Amino acid sequence: MSARILHIAANTFREAVRDRVLLNLIAFALLMSGAAILVGQISIGIERLVVVNLGLTAVSLFGVVIAIFIGIGLVSKEIEKRTLYTVLSRPVGRWEFIVGKFFGLAGTLLVNTLFMGVGVFAALLYVSRHFVWADVWILVALYFIVLQFLMITAIALLFSSFSSPLLSAVFAFSLFVIGSFAEDLRGFAAMAHGAGRFLVTGAAYLVPNFSSLNIITSVAHQQPVMGEYIVSNSLYALLYTGMALCGAVLIFETRNLK
Amino acid sequence: MKPSARIRLTGSALLGVCLVTSALALHHLDRIQTRAQFAEVLYFPSPRLVKRLSLGYDGLLADVYWTRAVQYFGTKHVLGTQQYPLLAPLLEITTALDPQLTVAYEFGANFLAPKPPFGAGMPQRAIQLAEYGIRNNPNDWQLYYDLGFIYYLELKDYAKAADAFARGSKLPDAHPFLKVLAAQMAQHAGESQMAKLLWVTTYQSTTDRDIRANAVSHLRALDVDEEVTTLERLVSSYRERTGHWPASFSELEAVGLLRGSPVDPLGMPYKLLPEGRVEVRDPDKFPFIDKGAPPGYVPPPAKFLPSDGGA
């Protein structure tokens, strides 16, 4: 069982790489190089700040775009190419297929982030000539960004399991935007009354909470991150990802693949 | 020529022509834009709205707004305009997005508070900004310094200035001069020594190029004021001794009142005028002097900040 999931994951990873997704790293490298060179002339004294802000924001945004664009096609593309039929006619469970696809894309994003992380540190070294201990929090920020990717991938996969690529993209992107406001949504929920309050609270907790995973600004100011915060965020992200994956599996198990 | 080759040739030629002409059109657009009034548009005037729209990527957006604020100030500074209406909102948005961007508060203290054309002339807004900064960064001595700075220089409220400096001096890593400023405020508030201390502190505690250049200009101006006062005093005593105004500084040297030819902070010799007036050779280079400029002198648009693209 786990071997098949691994094979499906590996195939998904290979497909993404050969589809030249990793070329986005070139765009990223150009961006970071340009920024590193320019930042010294535009914002003296806050070079580190700008490099960390720009670098981590780019890592986050590039990755979200890739997660959504590949994620929405994970299932629909296999149907279009008829490959899904040949896979499922073998002793492969439908749930194994979904989980394998998830790990394939997650793995791709992880590798992507690794390379980008190196790029950010390289740019940082270039502008400030040395590292400080506080830079270790940048690694935590990158870890949180990866957690965000896991959530987005699961969400995109969920939509891909039953709807067309275009709709899936719209839904996934909308959830990403709403998820960035998740804190505000919970605030509104606290102020609402009656049935409205119940609905908004439900929505507020159902929506993916990306705001707490975004610690880019504070890491740019070299502020430390509490261990408890790291643990809670990890737990939340993994649980939410699991929930979305279960949803995807459930939908996919009962779907007629016309 | 085969049809496809002809199309390819035409297509490439057309592409090239469009590229060049569009670049020229854009260049022309730029030129007519700067000549006309600066488009005073802040597309999102509310800091809270901008923060909402940032989708959590506040830090980067704050850096972007900060850069815009600096460029905005520099551009208008060069034009010699009397108004900087967007500076306050730009700084407010910047700090709303990233309350810990200390340099924005410094910029506000140095350039929001002073009167035009050297600043936006909004000391109250600058105070609000500094206090917002203190609320969000209660352990950053620099913000208390900025607050005291505004009270001292623009509002001449020496009591509040002393209070701010005192509070700031208690924080870790505070610049040692803060204690001195606080202590001496009561007695020596208006004196140039205090002002010098202030500007030296500013210079030493910031890495922003514009703020530093501004501080340097002020320090030079203070030096000029002192030197001109001293020189004019010496000239007066020469007159008392000899009964006539000296024709040049070398006469003062001859009687031992001076040693060497006096030069201003930029290395240019001072001018000695009839009736004992001393002036700098090029008053344009000293934006903040009170003394040493010819009577009726009108300073040109300032051009001493790196962001002005000059100096």
Add this chain to the structure above:
Amino acid sequence: MSAIEILGLAKSYTVGFWQKRKKCALRPLHLSVEEGEIFGFLGPNGAGKTTTLKLLMGLVFPSEGSARILGMEINDPRMKAQIGFLPEQPYFYDYLTANELLEYYAQLSGMVARERRSKVSEVLERVGLEGAARTQLRKFSKGMLQRVGIAQAILHDPKVLFLDEPMSGLDPIGRREVRDLMEELKRRGKTVFFSTHILSDAESLCDRVAIIHLGELRGVGAVADLTSNVEGKAEIVWHGSTIPASVKALMSEYHLSGDSVRAIVREANQDAAIDGLRQAGIRIISITPVRTSLEEYFVRKLKPSETAAGVRS
């Protein structure tokens, strides 16, 4: 034990957003296929062939009924290990090579590494693609893709093969190769269940066929049995270019060429036509029985307007 047993399998969809209508894709189907048979599933486009195959593969859930393959339920992994499926017009993964694709499928079928390598090259040779083993699939022609599809279906040596339009996209040589392959599989004791709308292939290849139209089964049996029910014809060739009036009435079609006439008459009218010609003193060159083809059977069984769209021979 039958290789395939279809017990009343049926599928209908609800269509429409506001007013839900029921659309029947497959009426309850009863069918069984024995082991070692080559079974053809015929019908025009939209008849329900692909729906049936998808129901058997467990890709679509039935509205009623059930089916058994090799005695096991659909979706039973043990059963799936012993079947192979070729879907209609497959594209596969653009960026994999043929080798990598088959490796992947072999992995999913649970074959061990050593076994995989040998099987993959063996099967590629079988379908004539050993030269393109390291080429990426996006460079494959339609015919090559079809062959790779067959390769992945037979890779794990399954007992039953399900092929949806296996000849589509192939040139005559390719078609012949696929036919040879199917016959070879039969010789090795495999069962082949394939759907097509090309009647001539079914005719020469299948032991039995089923004809389906508008979701309903219209006939099952050996080709010979089916076509024997349909009236035969005879072809009469004679000298000259005249056609006696009496003979003309009996003909369904005729053809003039050079100095002879070739006419088709119904078997029942054969004797009367010969008499008519001899009475006119015409010299008959030949009389040949025309075997009724499956196409005739098809055309007779299905209403003419419905067959226009999909039937090709």
